[in-house]
Amino acid sequence: MALSARAALARHGDGSFSIEDIHVDAPLGAELLIEVKAVGLCQSNAHLAGMDLGLPAPLLLGHEVAGVVLSTGNQACGFTAGDHVLAALIQYCAQCALCLSGQEYRCANRPSTLRTAGQAPRASCKDQPVMQMFGTGGFSQYTLVHANQAVRIPEELPFAQAAVMACSTLTGAGAVFNSAQVAQGQSVAVIGAGGIGLNAINAAQIAGASKIIAVDLSDEKLELAREFGATHTINGGSGDAVAKVQEITGGGVDHSFEMISLQATSLQAVRMTRVGGDAYLVGLHKPGAQLPLDAMSDIIGPQRSLHGIYMGSSSPQRDVPKYTEHYLAGRLKLDALVARELHISQINEGFAAMKAGQGVARSVITDFS
Numbered sequence: 001m002a003l004s005a006r007a008a009l010a011r012h013g014d015g016s017f018s019i020e021d022i023h024v025d026a027p028l029g030a031e032l033l034i035e036v037k038a039v040g041l042c043q044s045n046a047h048l049a050g051m052d053l054g055l056p057a058p059l060l061l062g063h064e065v066a067g068v069v070l071s072t073g074n075q076a077c078g079f080t081a082g083d084h085v086l087a088a089l090i091q092y093c094a095q096c097a098l099c100l101s102g103q104e105y106r107c108a109n110r111p112s113t114l115r116t117a118g119q120a121p122r123a124s125c126k127d128q129p130v131m132q133m134f135g136t137g138g139f140s141q142y143t144l145v146h147a148n149q150a151v152r153i154p155e156e157l158p159f160a161q162a163a164v165m166a167c168s169t170l171t172g173a174g175a176v177f178n179s180a181q182v183a184q185g186q187s188v189a190v191i192g193a194g195g196i197g198l199n200a201i202n203a204a205q206i207a208g209a210s211k212i213i214a215v216d217l218s219d220e221k222l223e224l225a226r227e228f229g230a231t232h233t234i235n236g237g238s239g240d241a242v243a244k245v246q247e248i249t250g251g252g253v254d255h256s257f258e259m260i261s262l263q264a265t266s267l268q269a270v271r272m273t274r275v276g277g278d279a280y281l282v283g284l285h286k287p288g289a290q291l292p293l294d295a296m297s298d299i300i301g302p303q304r305s306l307h308g309i310y311m312g313s314s315s316p317q318r319d320v321p322k323y324t325e326h327y328l329a330g331r332l333k334l335d336a337l338v339a340r341e342l343h344i345s346q347i348n349e350g351f352a353a354m355k356a357g358q359g360v361a362r363s364v365i366t367d368f369s
């Protein structure tokens, strides 16, 4: 079953998207053909659409996907038509040594989830191939996704919340539960209280952290951070955030998380941890970004560790069911993260509003009609 689909394509390298009809191929091998019911406007899409990535245009972005399986390839085990699924950007082969040791987020063979050069493209527009970024391609009414990137979800989980879970929760909550393994009674600082930061704060509360300190420049976001479980908030614009964290905790936090991809806040993340503490860089920095740490006084003397992490060290098949239970029990506050539901034709204004800082939480496209 090949289909015509309404999609938002990145064609001009200026961060804008154009609404066009594309052709989505029938599923092959382990692929699922998904009718997209919700796709999140993660800001990284606008960054990628505004960069020269050296890839042939147009690009099909959108990596926070939730929808319904329409049909499957003959090797897509465990899925049938009608299943509700979410699809995440963690591409993994399930066969390499890292995958087999539960580290799918470190897979050494990610391209094995994609079609080969000799095969028809998954998506095309006027006979030109359309490149699906991260193998998800959610800014489209229909998309093809490798089964390893999809997880079945129960029908009680709304599609918009599932879409947010596919990126913000896997990344933010995963950083706390998987990468840091925050234990009951430990202290945590989260720099950046956007969608990913709020999920990290929420997860730290679920994990039983004693002090959960949110750092941001926006009082509005800090207020929301309290609703998600922050016990202390610091506006980084008024005074020295490191000194304040040291004061609140009597020497520094056990774990700090940097979500906003800046040099200054990454250095702060290191310096606000205690002796023997751990700092985690979650946000993706620009290529070439430097971190001028003092080897002796920042790292070796205080015996600190600095970790670069990807997608919350998540194993989606293991983690999504846990997050779904937390959501359905009212512990994971995804409803408050879905700020606006949009028609696909509103994608550019949705990104513009996010850039202008309107609405702390996510806008999600839920209408392709």
Ligand SMILES: [Zn+2]
Residues within 6 Å of the ligand: 042, 043, 044, 063, 064, 167, 168
């Ligand atoms: Zn994202």
Ligand SMILES: [Zn+2]
Residues within 6 Å of the ligand: 092, 093, 094, 095, 096, 097, 098, 099, 100, 106, 107, 108, 109, 110
């Ligand atoms: Zn692998």
